[in-house]
Amino acid sequence: MVPMSNLPSELLKAEEDRIQAVYAERQVGSRYSCFDPGHLFMVQERERHVLGLLNRFGFAQLETKKILEIGCGTGYWCREFIKWGARPENIFGIDLLSERIAEARRLSPAAVSLQGGNASNLSFSDAMFDLVFQSTVFTSILDARLKQQVASEMQRVLKPEGAIVWYDFFINNPKNPNVRGVGRNEIRLLFPHCEIHFRRVTLAPPIARTLARRSWLICSCLSSLRFLNTHYLALIRKKG
Numbered sequence: 001m002v003p004m005s006n007l008p009s010e011l012l013k014a015e016e017d018r019i020q021a022v023y024a025e026r027q028v029g030s031r032y033s034c035f036d037p038g039h040l041f042m043v044q045e046r047e048r049h050v051l052g053l054l055n056r057f058g059f060a061q062l063e064t065k066k067i068l069e070i071g072c073g074t075g076y077w078c079r080e081f082i083k084w085g086a087r088p089e090n091i092f093g094i095d096l097l098s099e100r101i102a103e104a105r106r107l108s109p110a111a112v113s114l115q116g117g118n119a120s121n122l123s124f125s126d127a128m129f130d131l132v133f134q135s136t137v138f139t140s141i142l143d144a145r146l147k148q149q150v151a152s153e154m155q156r157v158l159k160p161e162g163a164i165v166w167y168d169f170f171i172n173n174p175k176n177p178n179v180r181g182v183g184r185n186e187i188r189l190l191f192p193h194c195e196i197h198f199r200r201v202t203l204a205p206p207i208a209r210t211l212a213r214r215s216w217l218i219c220s221c222l223s224s225l226r227f228l229n230t231h232y233l234a235l236i237r238k239k240g
Contacts, residue, residue, distance in 0.1 A: 015143050016096060016118060022140070022178045023097055031209065038209030041219050042202055049201045049233050050165065051084065057163060057197070057235050062086040065130040068157060069093045070119040070150065071137035075104030078112055081133075088112045092129070094119055120149040124157045132158050135167045138190075139179045151190040155238065164191070164236035169202075171230045187234065195237045202231040 034040045054060055062085040069077050072093030082088055088111035095101050098116045105114055117123065119137070132154045141147045154164055170181045182190075184198060202208075203223040212219050222228050 012118065012120065012146065015141065015146050018142075018178075019096060019140055023100075036209070037212035037216075038205070041208050041212040041216065042205065045223060046167070046202060046233075047080070049199065050167070053165065053197075053199070053233060053235055054084075057237075059131060059163065066090045066128065067092065067131045067133065068124065068129045069133045069135075070122075070154065071095055071134060071140075072104060072114065073097075073100045075108040075112065075114065077133060077135060078104070078114075079108055082109065082112075092124070094122065120146055120153060122153045122157055126156055127159045127162075128157050130159055130162045131165060132162070133165045133167075136169065138166075138182050139168050142178075142180055148190060155191065155194070158238065160238055162237075164194075164234075166234040166236060167201075167231060169231045171204075182232075184232065187232070187236075191236050193239055195239050197235045199233045200226045200229040200231070201233045202229050204228055204230045 032039055034043060054062075059065065062081060065086060067078075067081050067086055067090060069081075069092070072078055072095045075093055078091045078093045081091055088109040091108075091111075092113045092115075093101075093104060094115050094117050095104070096116070096118060101114050101116045104112075108114065115123070134154070138147055138150070141150065158164060166187065168182055170183045172181045173179060187198075188196060201223075203219055207222060207228065208219055211222070
C-alpha cells in the first residue's frame with residue numbers, strides 16, 4: 001500500500017480535478033428518477049440485496065451501528081440506512097464535491113455528519129466505524145495508487161469486527177471513458193488481508209431501462225440469470 005505522504009500531491013490534485021469535472025457534467029436526469037420504471041426496478045432490487053447481505057452477516061441491528069459512506073453524494077444511502085433503522089447521529093458521509101454535500105445537508109436530518117473531502121485522507125479515528133459503505137466510487141477513480149489509498153483508509157477506520165459494504169460495477173462502459181469496471185481480482189488486491197463475500201447483482205441497466213416499462217416479471221426473471229448482472233455487491237471483513 002502506498003502511504004498518503006508518498007502519493008504525489010500533483011497526482012491527487014489532477015485526479016480530484018478530473019473527478020470533479022466529470023461529476024459536474026453528470027446531471028441527474030429523468031433516467032435516475034424513481035418515476036422511471038427501469039431505474040425503480042434497479043433501486044428496489046438493489047435495496048433487497050443490500051438488506052439481505054446485512055441480515056446474513058449479522059448487521060441487521062443498525063440502530064447500534066456507526067456508519068460511514070465514502071462518496072456520499074447527495075446523501076441517498078445515508079438516508080437509506082436511517083430508513084432501515086440507523087440513528088442519524090451515527091451516520092457520517094464524505095464527498096469530494098462541495099455542492100453535493102450542501103444538497104445532502106439540505107435533504108438529510110441535521111444530526112447526520114457530512115463533510116467535503118477526499119476519501120484518500122479521512123479525518124476519522126482508527127477503528128471508528130461498524131460499517132463503511134461505498135457505491136460506484138472506485139469505478140470513478142482511474143489511478144490505481146489512489147484506489148489503493150482509499151481502500152487502505154476504509155480499512156483503517158473500520159472496527160476489527162466491522163464490515164465494508166461494496167457496490168460497484170465490473171463491466172466497462174465503452175461509451176464512458178471516465179469510469180472503469182472493477183473486477184473480483186482487483187477488489188481482492190485492494191483488500192489483501194480481508195475475507196470477501198461476493199454476489200453478482202443488478203440487471204444490466206440498458207436491459208432494465210428497456211424492459212421494465214413493459215414487464216417487471218421479465219426483468220426479475222432475467223436478473224436471476226447472473227450472467228446478465230453487471231455489479232458486485234460484496235461484504236468485506238478483516239481476517240482474524
